[in-house]
Amino acid sequence: MSLPHALLTSLLERPCSGLDLASRFERSIGHFWQASHQQIYKELGRLEAAGWVSSAPAEGGRGRKRLYQVLPAGRRELERWVQDVQDANPLRDELMVRLRAEAALGPTGVSNDLRHRLDQHRSKLALYREIEARDFSAAELSRERRLQYLVLQAGIMHETHWMTFCEQALSLLAELHAAPAED
Amino acid sequence: MSLPHALLTSLLERPCSGLDLASRFERSIGHFWQASHQQIYKELGRLEAAGWVSSAPAEGGRGRKRLYQVLPAGRRELERWVQDVQDANPLRDELMVRLRAEAALGPTGVSNDLRHRLDQHRSKLALYREIEARDFSAAELSRERRLQYLVLQAGIMHETHWMTFCEQALSLLAELHAAPAED
DNA sequence: ACAACCATGTAAGTAGTTACATGATTTA
DNA sequence: TAAATCATGTAACTACTTACATGGTTGT
Structure with a gap:
């Protein structure tokens, strides 16, 4: 639950x-902790009730x-929270479930998903590279x-890592398709 | 929402x-899609109601x-679902928020968290390596x-990637601590 | 006056977590 | 017969999502 602290940081x-x-x-x-405006408004209300932020009608x-x-x-509060310790994020990805299902079912169609993700990772990476060039x-x-x-580098590593994985997965699937069922 | 399909795969x-x-x-x-027993029982109920699984009193x-x-x-249903396309998982990690907070606040104590995570990634990686040696x-x-x-290789990449990142972050923090505030 | 859009919300629903409840079967 | 543990749940709560509501401001 780090949205309140993400908001404090941004404010x-x-x-x-x-x-x-x-x-x-x-x-x-938001590249690293997404939130909708509904969530943000609700959380701002809580932050104000807790006495962590103040609000005033904006003139401009x-x-x-x-x-x-x-x-x-x-x-x-933010200083306190930064020193907290939290467990590492476990990997939790539907794609892994799809691949295990593909393993259990026989050839179906995960490659759809893989190609779609590959595209998304590519464009996210391109965006990060732009930010890198502009700001850093x-x-x-x-x-x-x-x-x-x-x-930002964590983001770049993340996208690069998953691009590589998708490519690796696609080439394995191609190989399995070319030389099917040897067991 | 892939728990039902993860259960179908496993069953x-x-x-x-x-x-x-x-x-x-x-x-x-569960290394890639975690679920508690409460959640599993509830979901099994739904799967049975949907006519996707059957259940019978076990003799043994x-x-x-x-x-x-x-x-x-x-x-x-599982075959249908495997062909679905889903958006790539965005990076969403409290650690990133902590680091941004550390950037905004000045030196505090993220290194606690970094060392803790480094340990966890290390032992998770060791576990995956065992599984690799045993099964693959x-x-x-x-x-x-x-x-x-x-x-499994995705898991290995994930842990390796984040270990590297934690190490990189710790060494940057050490460097910043040694030669403070030049701006 | 009317559309577009800025700005702040409410309402309903889902996935997942945490804490607790309950019964049945071994084992000491 | 009491403790441990196997096995299946209920209840309450939180974070987050999706769809919708509302009012004020600017531009045409």
Whole structure:
């Protein structure tokens, strides 16, 4: 449950409204922790009730727009949380279930899924590479930038890793199809 | 939502009871799709209601033990599902949020988490290597075995990848700690 | 005035987790 | 006969998703 802390982090970088948060999320932390605007609004309500953020009607914006800011208690909570220890994410992927099903059933059609994923990983990787070139290509990066870059590198590794896997899986399936059932 | 299909796959490999499924899950498909026994029982109920599996009181076992088997309709459903296409898993990891928080807050204590995860990835990898040596070291593997091995290889890649990342993160943090705040 | 869109929500539902309940069978 | 453990569940809760609702602002 790290959405509240993801929001605190993002608001700490720059105070803004709920919808701003939602759209910035999509371009930044949201690559690593997704959230819909509904979820964000609900969570902002909780954060305010907990005394971790304050909100005020925004002047620049229109309608009911509110500006959220992290309060000292929110910053302390984030500092506390960063030191928490959590178990590693187990691998949990429908594709693995599909492959096991394909193993049990005989030749069916996982390659659909594999090709689809390969495309998605490719374009995600291209996006990350753009961000890398735009934001992290300077010779000297600040401490903050270097850590943000580290997170982006995790994303790059993730996409690269799964692209490789999909390719490997596709070539195994092709080989099995070419020389079927030897057992 | 692939638990029903994970259960169908596992039952197809070998019919068994709910608790057997739960424990086999932990050693096999459960490495890639986790489920508690409560969830499994509930899902088995649904599978039976849908006419995808049948159940009968088990003779060998004790108490209320029931033996579950995949029906033809269940097999057809699994064949249909394998050909579905699903979006690639986005990276979604609390650790990334922690690192972004560390970037925004200044030096705190993510290294706790990193060391903890590194340990877990190491032991998971060791387990996978054992399984690899035990089940997949033969010169010639059947089609089914080769596909199962592919899935295991995904697990090995996953653990290796994240071990590397944790090490990289720890060394960056050490470097930043040694030569602090140049911006 | 009307469409488009900015901004904030409510409502209903699902998957999954955690804690607890219950009965039946071995084993000490 | 009591403890352990096998086996199957119920109940309550949380995070998250999907679909829908509402009102204010800007542009035409």
